[in-house]
Amino acid sequence: MSETPDSVVRTYIQTHRAAFLDDLAEWLRIPSVSAQPEHADDVRRSADWLAAKLEETGFPTAEVWPTPGAPAVFAEWPSGDPDAPTVLVYGHHDVQPAAREDGWHTDPFEPVLKDGRMYARGAADDKGQVFFHTLGVRAHLAATGRTTPAVNLKLLIEGEEESGSPHFRDLVEANAARLAADTVIVSDTGMWAEDTPTVCTGMRGLAECEITLYGPDQDIHSGSFGGAVPNPATVAARLVAALHDDNERITVPGFYDGIAPLTDEERELFAELPFDEEQWLRTAKSHGTLGEAGHTTLERLWARPTAEVNGIGGGYQGPGGKTIIPSSAMVKLSFRLVAGQDPDRVEQLVGEWVAARVPAGIRHETVFSASTRPCLTPLDHPALQSVVRAMGRAFGQKIRFTREGGSGPAADLQDVLGAPVLFLGISVPSDGWHAPNEKVELDLLLKGVETSAHLWGDLAAVAAHR
Amino acid sequence: MSETPDSVVRTYIQTHRAAFLDDLAEWLRIPSVSAQPEHADDVRRSADWLAAKLEETGFPTAEVWPTPGAPAVFAEWPSGDPDAPTVLVYGHHDVQPAAREDGWHTDPFEPVLKDGRMYARGAADDKGQVFFHTLGVRAHLAATGRTTPAVNLKLLIEGEEESGSPHFRDLVEANAARLAADTVIVSDTGMWAEDTPTVCTGMRGLAECEITLYGPDQDIHSGSFGGAVPNPATVAARLVAALHDDNERITVPGFYDGIAPLTDEERELFAELPFDEEQWLRTAKSHGTLGEAGHTTLERLWARPTAEVNGIGGGYQGPGGKTIIPSSAMVKLSFRLVAGQDPDRVEQLVGEWVAARVPAGIRHETVFSASTRPCLTPLDHPALQSVVRAMGRAFGQKIRFTREGGSGPAADLQDVLGAPVLFLGISVPSDGWHAPNEKVELDLLLKGVETSAHLWGDLAAVAAHR
Numbered sequence: 001m002s003e004t005p006d007s008v009v010r011t012y013i014q015t016h017r018a019a020f021l022d023d024l025a026e027w028l029r030i031p032s033v034s035a036q037p038e039h040a041d042d043v044r045r046s047a048d049w050l051a052a053k054l055e056e057t058g059f060p061t062a063e064v065w066p067t068p069g070a071p072a073v074f075a076e077w078p079s080g081d082p083d084a085p086t087v088l089v090y091g092h093h094d095v096q097p098a099a100r101e102d103g104w105h106t107d108p109f110e111p112v113l114k115d116g117r118m119y120a121r122g123a124a125d126d127k128g129q130v131f132f133h134t135l136g137v138r139a140h141l142a143a144t145g146r147t148t149p150a151v152n153l154k155l156l157i158e159g160e161e162e163s164g165s166p167h168f169r170d171l172v173e174a175n176a177a178r179l180a181a182d183t184v185i186v187s188d189t190g191m192w193a194e195d196t197p198t199v200c201t202g203m204r205g206l207a208e209c210e211i212t213l214y215g216p217d218q219d220i221h222s223g224s225f226g227g228a229v230p231n232p233a234t235v236a237a238r239l240v241a242a243l244h245d246d247n248e249r250i251t252v253p254g255f256y257d258g259i260a261p262l263t264d265e266e267r268e269l270f271a272e273l274p275f276d277e278e279q280w281l282r283t284a285k286s287h288g289t290l291g292e293a294g295h296t297t298l299e300r301l302w303a304r305p306t307a308e309v310n311g312i313g314g315g316y317q318g319p320g321g322k323t324i325i326p327s328s329a330m331v332k333l334s335f336r337l338v339a340g341q342d343p344d345r346v347e348q349l350v351g352e353w354v355a356a357r358v359p360a361g362i363r364h365e366t367v368f369s370a371s372t373r374p375c376l377t378p379l380d381h382p383a384l385q386s387v388v389r390a391m392g393r394a395f396g397q398k399i400r401f402t403r404e405g406g407s408g409p410a411a412d413l414q415d416v417l418g419a420p421v422l423f424l425g426i427s428v429p430s431d432g433w434h435a436p437n438e439k440v441e442l443d444l445l446l447k448g449v450e451t452s453a454h455l456w457g458d459l460a461a462v463a464a465h466r
Numbered sequence: 467m468s469e470t471p472d473s474v475v476r477t478y479i480q481t482h483r484a485a486f487l488d489d490l491a492e493w494l495r496i497p498s499v500s501a502q503p504e505h506a507d508d509v510r511r512s513a514d515w516l517a518a519k520l521e522e523t524g525f526p527t528a529e530v531w532p533t534p535g536a537p538a539v540f541a542e543w544p545s546g547d548p549d550a551p552t553v554l555v556y557g558h559h560d561v562q563p564a565a566r567e568d569g570w571h572t573d574p575f576e577p578v579l580k581d582g583r584m585y586a587r588g589a590a591d592d593k594g595q596v597f598f599h600t601l602g603v604r605a606h607l608a609a610t611g612r613t614t615p616a617v618n619l620k621l622l623i624e625g626e627e628e629s630g631s632p633h634f635r636d637l638v639e640a641n642a643a644r645l646a647a648d649t650v651i652v653s654d655t656g657m658w659a660e661d662t663p664t665v666c667t668g669m670r671g672l673a674e675c676e677i678t679l680y681g682p683d684q685d686i687h688s689g690s691f692g693g694a695v696p697n698p699a700t701v702a703a704r705l706v707a708a709l710h711d712d713n714e715r716i717t718v719p720g721f722y723d724g725i726a727p728l729t730d731e732e733r734e735l736f737a738e739l740p741f742d743e744e745q746w747l748r749t750a751k752s753h754g755t756l757g758e759a760g761h762t763t764l765e766r767l768w769a770r771p772t773a774e775v776n777g778i779g780g781g782y783q784g785p786g787g788k789t790i791i792p793s794s795a796m797v798k799l800s801f802r803l804v805a806g807q808d809p810d811r812v813e814q815l816v817g818e819w820v821a822a823r824v825p826a827g828i829r830h831e832t833v834f835s836a837s838t839r840p841c842l843t844p845l846d847h848p849a850l851q852s853v854v855r856a857m858g859r860a861f862g863q864k865i866r867f868t869r870e871g872g873s874g875p876a877a878d879l880q881d882v883l884g885a886p887v888l889f890l891g892i893s894v895p896s897d898g899w900h901a902p903n904e905k906v907e908l909d910l911l912l913k914g915v916e917t918s919a920h921l922w923g924d925l926a927a928v929a930a931h932r
Contacts, residue, residue, distance in 0.1 A: 204689060206689070206789070208787045210787070215752065215753075216750060216751040216752045216753075217751040217752075218751055220750055220751055220752070222772070222774045222776060222800050222802070223670060223802060223870075223871045223872025224750075224767070224871050224872055225750045225752070225767070225871070226767075226774045226871065227757050227766045227767060227770055227771075227802065227871075228750075228756070228757045228763045228766040228767050229747075229750055229752040229754065229755055229756060229757075230752075230754055230755075231774055231775055233706070233775035233776075233777070233778045234706055234707075234710075234774070234775050236703070236778070237703040237704075237706030237775065237778060237797075238703075238706070238707040240700055240703030240704070240707070241703050241704040241706070241707030242707070243700075244700075281695075284682060284686055284690075284691045284694070284695050285683040285684055285686055286681065286682045286683075286695040286696070286827060287681075287826075287827045287829070288695065288696055288825070288826040288827015288828070289694055289695055289696075289827065290694070290695060290696040290826075290827060291693050291694045292693065300693045300694040301690070301692075301694050304693055305693070306688070306692040306693035308688045308692045308693070308697055308700070308791055309700050309703065309780070309781060309792070310688060310699075310782055310787060310788055310789060310790050310791075310792070311699070311780065311781035311782035311783045311788065311790075311792065312703065312778055312779065312780050312781060312783075313778065313779045313780075314777065314778050314779075315775065315776050315777035315798070316776055316777040317796070317798075320835065321676070321798060321800065321835050322776055323674070323800050324776050324777075325774055326776070326777065329778065330783070331703075332781070332782060332783075332787060332788075334688050334692070334787065334789050336689060336692050336693065359754070359756060360753075360754040360756075361752060361753045361754015361755065361756060362753070362754070363753070369786065369787050404689075405689045405691070405692065405693075406689025406690055407689055
């Protein structure tokens with residue numbers, strides 16, 4: 001029986017499977033919860049553990065990079081080939097909070113193997129999906145007979161993703177030269193379903209603002225003054241209501257400028273996915289769909305921008321009634337953005353739109369917080385094709401395409417490094433990110449290893465043929 | 467020099483002025499704060515004090531009426547004349563909370579006479595305005611040589627007005643027979659200004675509701691789900707925004723049914739008042755006017771209904787951002803109603819309007835709380851003319867007309883007893899109701915006594931001529 005590269009990879013993975021899972025379990029035992037100050041030492045310990053493990057894996061460089069918050073890990077393994085492309089893998093080693101009393105069946109920081117799954121906080125988000133690259137690169141070397149990867153392989157594994165990545169952009173900017181890459185691979189997303197392997201091609205961007213509206217200098221009596229002075233809560237509500245037209249399209253002038261309409265191919269790729277709206281509504285814990293006219297739910301989630309109220313408040317919110325005109329009211333809005341939209345421009349348009357709609361007698365403040373750019377890799381991008389081929393070899397199935405409705409720090413890498421961002425993830429919706437009993441499917445985890453093992457050679461070959 | 471009835475009244479008041487003020491001060495020393503449980507005994511003491519004082523004044527009947535909360539005082543002095551009309555005076559003996567540290571220059575419960583004013587909590591709201599009737603009825607007897615009033619005089623002085631009169635309607639309903647009256651005189655309002663004596667001819671009614679909108683079963687991620695499911699905070703805002711049209715008219719179908727347009731006479735009477743909008747805005751602590759098109763500020767406040775947001779809330783209201791679609795949102799609305807509107811009908815219309823506007827996928831609950839009817843006495847009502855004449859004799863000036871934008875338990879008396887409600891008050895806006903350093907102007911207080919002294923004879927004479 002002749003040995004193909006694919007079978008060598010599989011054999012290598014089978015041989016090292018047990019040790020790989022033991023190592024991952026060891027890492028998962030470190031409760032690297034970045035949001036909880038009492039776990040700050042654990043997050044540092046997690047970074048140290050990973051750096052040591054990457055060195056053990058063979059990375060000549062593996063460093064812990066401090067930030068004003070929790071540290072990141074950087075590792076680098078040069079190819080040695082003069083024309084080898086450079087790939088930067090992004091992931092994170094911090095995890096969401098977890099406590100037994102939240103509904104965990106077992107200790108969230110004591111991994112349990114059961115029914116082909118590993119249960120632990122971080123099993124899927126994101127330690128498992130970072131860690132498959134360590135065995136992947138070893139399998140790649142075993143299958144190719146190389147002593148160094150076919151690409152210049154870099155890893156940047158941050159420690160504050162679950163806390164909103166407050167120092168990530170600064171870190172990337174400060175280290176842009178060392179992080180320089182031709183392609184960024186983000187290992188922090190998932191696939192459509194266990195039986196439907198997919199590649200994510202983009203994430204939406206994000207702009208957020210808080211609008212505060214000031215009316216009377218204090219709450220005033222709605223009997224004595226009602227009907228004759230502007231009510232800031234009413235003004236807040238009118239702003240929100242005016243954000244969309246009857247087709248649920250956003251009314252801010254210029255908001256949609258620069259967005260290319262979905263192509264027929266893109267719409268068909270979305271429509272090919274086995275989308276069950278009833279089931280999706282259960283995931284969304286929602287009881288109906290509502291969105292931009294002329295688009296399907298998946299198109300609305302992945303390819304169209306949004307304006308959502310995240311919070312609204314003003315006046316008396318306690319039990320019973322209080323007949324006042326409130327002194328102030330506030331609205332928190334977030335806008336998800338898609339390719340072609342620039343958060344800075346959107347903020348300017350929204351700011352002008354708000355200012356034009358606030359009536360005399362009401363003072364307003366609109367404060368924008370840090371924004372995130374959208375990212376989208378064209379379907380015909382050569383590196384995307386490499387990911388699709390590598391996954392296809394691992395899964396033995398047609399690889400389909402998804403996008404991500406959320407926004408992530410990956411966009412900072414795209415921005416600062418000027419490299420396309422690709423998403424490679426093997427997690428599935430049932431993995432329970434941020435929820436009790438988070439798990440990773442071991443089959444899928446090992447397919448991730450296999451994909452990683454195939455990917456570096458493919459990317460190098462594509463680069464060589466250009 | 468011949469003695470006219472008016473000069474007898476004045477002389478009588480001058481003679482008894484000092485004792486009257488001493489008595490009032492004694493009553494004001496009792497801190498009858500109905501909202502503070504620690505003052506429950508004081509409220510009871512205040513009721514006992516008043517009942518004893520009314521007996522001393524000459525009322526053959528003076529009773530403390532218990533309620534599940536604080537007690538009211540009822541007193542009755544029959545005329546003896548077989549055809550005498552019956553008049554019920556309403557006021558309250560409880561007061562707003564007050565503490566030295568709120569900004570009082572002196573102890574709020576140790577009355578101070580200074581610069582022709584009496585400073586104390588309750589001086590104007592409402593003990594002073596209740597108490598002027600005690601000297602008033604004695605002056606009436608002195609001037610007419612009667613031993614009983616010209617009308618069957620009843621007083622109902624409640625003890626929970628500052629706590630929202632939670633048991634007042636029940637009390638009135640349970641004692642409707644003893645309270646039966648041809649005319650109700652409410653002594654718990656004020657005049658336009660010291661130099662502009664006025665009679666209030668009506669108060670707005672009130673309907674209140676809280677609308678809760680339920681979307682996803684829990685807060686969900688605005689990236690993963692945004693743009694594809696209905697957001698209850700957005701729905702709440704759209705309800706509020708849809709409440710008014712571009713002319714600030716309320717859009718609920720049928721809302722304005724039954725309201726008679728203001729007559730030219732009514733508009734002229736409002737316009738005659740020396741209204742300074744800049745100064746009024748300072749009182750309203752507001753920075754602009756906004757209201758129903760085609761109406762002046764006073765018309766909007768007194769003669770037109772409103773829909774105001776008293777509170778709105780949903781989603782994340784803390785510092786920073788949180789990218790969620792909130793699970794629920796709520797709006798508290800209050801509607802001020804004017805003559806011709808029925809609160810029950812308005813509640814039904816609003817309920818239907820809300821139900822028709824909530825989109826699929828959002829569940830809603832609309833809860834209405836206790837409502838208050840509007841009351842308005844026609845300008846040509848004989849009893850109103852009596853009040854105007856009595857005030858005119860006391861003030862020696864033209865008496866103008868105001869209305870009250872707020873709503874009060876007086877409407878319950880109108881409702882249950884089927885009697886017209888008239889408002890007789892001598893307080894002025896500078897008296898500081900509910901504020902530190904509440905006071906009453908002694909000159910005006912004695913004009914109140916004088917008005918009361920003239921009113922009973924006038925009401926009896928009008929009844930006799932019908």
